[in-house]
Amino acid sequence: MAGADSDDSLYPIAVLIDELRNEDVQLRLNSIKKLSTIALALGVERTRTELLPFLTDTIYDEDEVLLALAEQLGNFTMLVGGPEYVHCLLPPLESLATVEETVVRDKAVESLRKISHEHSPVDLEVHFEPLVKPLVMPTLRQAAEDKSWRVRYMVADKFSDLQKAVGPEITKNDLVPAFQNLLKDCEAEVRAAAANKVKEFCENLPEDSRETIIMTHILPCVKELVSDTNQHVKSALASVIMGLSTILGKDNTIEHLLPLFLAQLKDECPEVRLNIISNLDCVNEVIGIRQLSQSLLPAIVELAEDAKWRVRLAIIEYMPLLAGQLGVEFFDEKLNSLCMAWLVDHVYAIREAATCNLMKLVEKFGAEWAQNTIVPKVLGMANDPNYLHRMTTLFCINALSEVCGQEITTKHMLPVVFKMSNDQVANVRFNVAKSLQKIGPVLDSNCLQTEVKPVLEKLASDQDMDVKYFAQEAISVLSLA
Known part of the structure; x- marks a missing residue:
């Protein structure tokens, strides 16, 4: 009788073995779908010691059966005894994650990710990480060099996540050369995705070798991307390159990065220039405003006086942002005169943009600054021999009245408007009427x-x-009336 009981206790495994060896794929599939029932019958200990080893050793079936198995194992935590024993599920899932069929691998990975959350921190380190690292790298190397650019793009796009997952040693040995290749990829979309990750990748490099890796392996690639033929690549790089200054420090920034920043500041693509100017504060923190201004100012002046009016227009539009980052003292000393010069540009679009620029500067620096710095220069243009410049005075008053407020408008700007009502040029006089209508709501009754x-x-x-x-x-x- 005891022998019969013993035979009965082995029955589920024996049946499963028999069914999985059957030529009928549907029968084998049905058997896999009954795994949870079989595991319940076996109990947690026999599931761990008999069922899982059997499944691990016999993974050679049809893809449909393997797919069902990969899915089943993701729900097996309690059937092996709970989180304390969940690492027992790793061997069969590891085998499934290496099969040829993509959908099976994907399902196995999905189940691995699912049970990873059920591991304790210690078990993750002891059992899970050693499994994942060798499983990640051959696949990752292949994906980084895949014939399809979309696959390489996805690798570039997720590169920071991969870097954090594999740790410092694999990053140094495997990911650095892979990242170099992605930065040099033949497809612009891949280069752009990789360029966008440059700062984050460099930040996450091991501290003891970070500077050496960047200077030796990453910076040469970055220098090539600065003059890339694709504007999206250059723009992506410009959005992050300034952040390298905080990683590399003052001396490296001055010697190696500033020339790249200045080259991008002169780029024909407005978005590239904007991305550089938008992140100047990163460099300012590292090398200081004085050093930055000595290198930056000539480039800004060159852009401000460019023969192409659209280039001048672009730098005007960036000026409030630039002024906010460089500060009021630097602005007054170095850039104020540029802003006033734009008010008398021979292109109307420049004069109009310069007027709007003044308003934004006042919003940033305040009405008192405007009263002391901007308003007197604007009002001085009311006596300019060129009637177009006199009209620009009125346009500026229109824009400044709202941000400067009632007192400054009434005391300083309104008398000039009244005086210009006697101008000999009719265009000036009717713009006086329009100005009075514009600033009227600011004045008291x-x-x-x-x-x-x-x-x-x-x-x-x-x-x-x-x-x-x-x-x-x-x-x-x-x-x-």
Whole structure:
């Protein structure tokens, strides 16, 4: 009787062996789908000592059967005794993760990821990491050199995650050359994805060899990418390259990185220039504003005076951002004159952008700074012989009145507008009417009635039809009739 009991206890494994050797694939598949039931019948100890070794040693089946097995094992934690014994599931899943069929490997990896969360930190280190590292690397090497650029792109895009997963030694020995190859890839999309990871990759390098690896292996590739033929590659690099300064330190930044920054600051692609200017604060922290200004200022001035007006326009649009990063003292000393010079540019689009730039600068530095630094220079243009420049004064007043507030507008800017109502050029006079309409809401009601209204009424009787029209419109809008 005892012998019969013993035979019965072996029955589930015997049946499973028999069914998995059957020629009928569907029968074998059905057997795999019953694994949880068989495991329950066996109990946790026999599942660990008999069922899992059997499954590990007999993984040679049809892909459909292997796929079902990979999925089943991801739900086996409690059937082997809970998290304490979950590492017993690693051998069969490791074997499944190396089979030829992609869907099986993917499912095995999915199950591995699932049970990884059920490992204790100690078990992860002792059991899981030694399994994953040799399983990761051959596949990773192949993927980094895959014939399909989309595969290489995905490797580049996930490179930082891979770096963190494999640790410092594998990073030094395997990932550094792989990353170099991705930075030199023949496809622009792959180079761009890799370029975007340059800072993060360098940050996560082992500290004891970080500088050597960057200077010897990464920086030469970066230098090539600065002059890449594809603007998306250059733009991706420009968005992160400034961050290398905090990693490499002052001397390396001055000697090796600044020339690259300046080259990108002159790039024909606006996005490249913007990405460099947007991250100047990283470099400022490392080498200081004085050193930065000595290298940066000539490039900014060169862009500001470029013969192509669109280049000048681009640097104007970056100026508020640049001013905020470099500070008010540097701006007043080095860049203020540039901003004023743009107000008298021969291209209207530049003058218009320069006016908008002043408003943004006042928003950044404050009304008091504007009163002391900007407003006097703007108002001085009201006496310029060129009527276009006199009109620019009015455009600036329109933009500045709102950010400067009532007191500065009433005390300093309004008298100049009134004076310009007598200008000999009709275009200036009707722009006075438009300016009064624009700044009217900033003024108090007494000023509107006693000072603004008489001037507009005078302009409403002007001989020029346009002056009359805009003056009457201003009176109507400001309810001064």
